[in-house]
Amino acid sequence: TQLLEQSPQFLSIQEGENLTVYCNSSSVFSSLQWYRQEPGEGPVLLVTVVTGGEVKKLKRLTFQFGDARKDSSLHITAAQPGDTGLYLCAGARGGSQGNLIFGKGTKLSVKP
């Protein structure tokens, strides 16, 4: 059974701090996606990583896919209150891109 473990589960920081969220598995994934979900809304795709070792940047967000394609990290530099939300990683199950397994999420709160 493929599982994705996210850590930490909760994170509360002050504006301007840096943070890293982790998504780990014992299984290999053909791709990993990161989504952000705000209260009362559906998840919104931030990025997809496909190649082992791949690094993608989205403004202050840096995403990395592990060399073995079993883990990923999301690093936020100089967090802002607008970064507050639930961050979800998702992996394609059995190499089938549409069949996603989600981690349980990291709830980030950035205080002004």
Next chain:
Amino acid sequence: DTAVSQTPKYLVTQMGNDKSIKCEQNLGHDTMYWYKQDSKKFLKIMFSYNNKELIINETVPNRFSPKSPDKAHLNLHINSLELGDSAVYFCASSPMFSSYEQYFGPGTRLTVT
């Protein structure tokens, strides 16, 4: 210009009732999905349709029956509702089943009393 829309946004009903949730996407996508997000925010896939054909059917009670009248619509009918069905249900779509990106609707919060 809503991409993926769901109705209703909130649904409160009693145990034993039958209810439906509707989903429509105007993105021209071939693939649509239903997800369930529980009270701990765990998001799990339930069904997926590709061009009106069922391609994913996870371990979901057969009280849940998806219906896709055309590739822009995927509705979810739930019979004999139980307390444990209370959750937020999300519809999503993607250009193709092999696409990396999925676009989610705003969710339907179902409360069974």
